[in-house]
Amino acid sequence: MSPEVPPGGRISGFRLARLLGEWRRRGARQGSSDLAAAIRLLVLDGRLPAGTRLPAERELADALPVSRTMITAALDQLREEGLVASRRGAGSWISLPTGALGIVPDTPLVGHSMVDFARAAPPALPGLLAAFDSVRRHLPEHLADHGYYEHGHPDLRRAIAARYEARGLPTSPDQIVVTSGAQHALALVLRLFTGPGDRVLVEQPSYPNALDAIKAVSAIPVPVAMTDTGWDLPGIAAALRQAAPRLAYLVVDFHNPTAHRMDEAGRSELADTARRARTPLVIDETVCELDLDGDPLDGPPPMAKFAEDLVITLGSASKSHWGGLRIGWIRATPEVVHRLISTRAALDLGSAVVDQLVLAELLANPDPALRERRAGLAGQRDVLMAGLREHCPTWNFRRPAGGLSLWCELDAPVSTRIAVVAQNHGIRLAPGSRFGAHGGFERWLRLPFVQPPDVLRDAARRLGLVAAAVAGTGVAAEEDLAVPVA
Ligand SMILES: Cc1ncc(COP(=O)(O)O)c(C=O)c1O
Known part of the structure; x- marks a missing residue:
């Protein structure tokens, strides 16, 4: 996850108060340990990276609002743990203690396994090892090759295109760019389509790492609240008209985190809305294979079926097969694919070939x-x-x-x-x-x-x-x- 503030940056009291959320127990008289615990959580999950300069005590006291004594006590506690360092004249900042304090997120606590x-993110599919073995046997055929595939290995692009075909969406391998995961795919799309200050429509709530990716390119997320039953399509239409975002990022299949799925009528309406506003839709299908009550091949047609020219689809093997493969992809028009490849060259020159071949092997007969x-x-x-x-x-x-x-x-x-x-x-x-x-x-x-x-x-x-x-x-x-x- 990308941090909320760049290391060495200063976080304002207002912003820290917003990140802290409802940190205080109801009715608690002594709140300094609550405050220390909430700041510790922000450090643990990476939202306050080491080096972040904290607001002055008075500024934070005004923003929360609590007494300055409480701020001092909370910071003292964090200082004792080594999570905050201070120097006269330079203020206080987040620091990471070496070793002992177990602030590494995966460290088990006393008496518990974490x-x-x-x-x-589920563990790997059981068939993964067999796929690796099979790829290993055929690897000599690939080793004479240079190994650089900016678009992705042709075997995998074909296999991914075939999966779209099976879902009822005709797709040519030329429309696929293999990436190192869907997060990488989103970062590439944002880099191509947005610049600082551009707006990107998002669902509210949304997938945190996507929100971080949007903020990381200095774009501004424009949230549209989900309803109890799914998407507020008139609300999305109004936001597209009023905020004129450069892109809309949406997860229409088992939305993360609400798990809602947009039905066929909704998809058709969303496509019409996007077409009227001429806003490209970035549709994240990372979990679309995980239809737990049915078969993904019988679900509503992929969003691209409703607006081929406007939809950029993100896919991933992370949830269906294994996150450790770090393989995702983008499906778009050949023209967008061409532009994505030009953008990519400055960042990386393709994803790991062996992992791509493993996924191609798994996609040869994915259904069982x-x-x-x-x-x-x-x-x-x-x-x-x-x-x-x-x-x-x-x-x-x-x-x-x-x-x-x-x-x-x-x-x-x-x-x-x-x-x-x-x-x-x-x-x-x-x-x-x-x-x-x-x-x-x-x-x-x-x-x-x-x-x-x-x-x-x-x-x-x-x-x-x-x-x-x-x-x-x-x-x-x-x-x-x-x-x-x-
Ligand atoms: C909606 C969504 N998009 C993207 C990702 C990241 O996927 P990847 O591991 O392919 O980068 C996740 C992972 O949780 C996700 O839930």
Whole structure:
């Protein structure tokens, strides 16, 4: 994830207050440890990188607003942990202590193995090893080659085009650019289409790394709120008219994080709207294969079918096959493909060939393995839902028809507090604020079901303890926060 502020940059009190969200426990009299814990969380998830200069104590006290004494006490605590350094005349900044303090996100806490609920990424498909073996056997045929494929290896481009054909979208390999993941694909598209100050329409909530990518090119996300049932298409039409964004970035298949899917009528209306505004649509299909209640080949036609000339589709093998392959792609018109390749040359000269060949091998007959993947995830979804109903009965969620996570509505605006306390129970969480273009979503939490059932059952139990601690009805939260981080 790209950081909210460049290392060495200064964050204003106002901006830090927004990132902190609802950091304070309701009714807490002594808030300095809450504040320290919330700042620690921002450091842990990378939003406050080392070197970030903090606002002056008085400025932060005004922005939050709390007493200056509380700010001083919180900073003292972080200084003791080595997370903040200060020098007279130079102010305070985020620093990373070496070793001991366990601030590396994957470090297990005392008495727990760490469960990573911040990442909605499943392990590799079982067939991956066999595909590697097969590629290894045929590798000598490829080694005489130079190995540079700016567009992607022809075998993989053909295989990806064939998958679009199977989904009812005629596609030529010339329309495909293979990238190192969908995030890389989005970065390339943004680099080609946007400049500093340009606006990009996004859903609200949206995928955090996409929001970061938009901010990283100094473009401005223009959020349009999702409704309880999906997309506010009149709202999108109004935003396209009024804000004249350069692009719209949308996840119409099992939206991350809400898991909504746009139906065929919605896609047709969205295409008409985009055509009227002449706004290119960047459609992220990273999770489109993960239809947990049906078959992706029977789902609504891909968005590009409705507006071939305006839609730039992003795809990825990360969720369907394995994130570690780091293979994604862009499907666009040959003209856009040509421009993307020119843009790419300054950044990289193609993605790893062996990994591309492995994916080409897997895509030669993708359906049996993907069916197994979907069945496994559907079972895990049901286990997590049952566990949450038992241990967190006041949290609400819809049963997602696809994707990798539940979008859970909490009974109070305590998402950040839950994420802070959860770390002490061995669970890494992304608080709801990560999914808003400008923070917010303190009543919401994304909970992935990518772990095996026994881990999910145990995580639901631990989340019940966290929820009780934060609500003040279970283990005292203060005691929780005192658990040493080792
Ligand atoms: C909607 C969406 N887009 C892009 C990505 C990143 O994909 P990749 O691993 O291919 O870069 C993710 C991963 O979580 C995602 O959910």
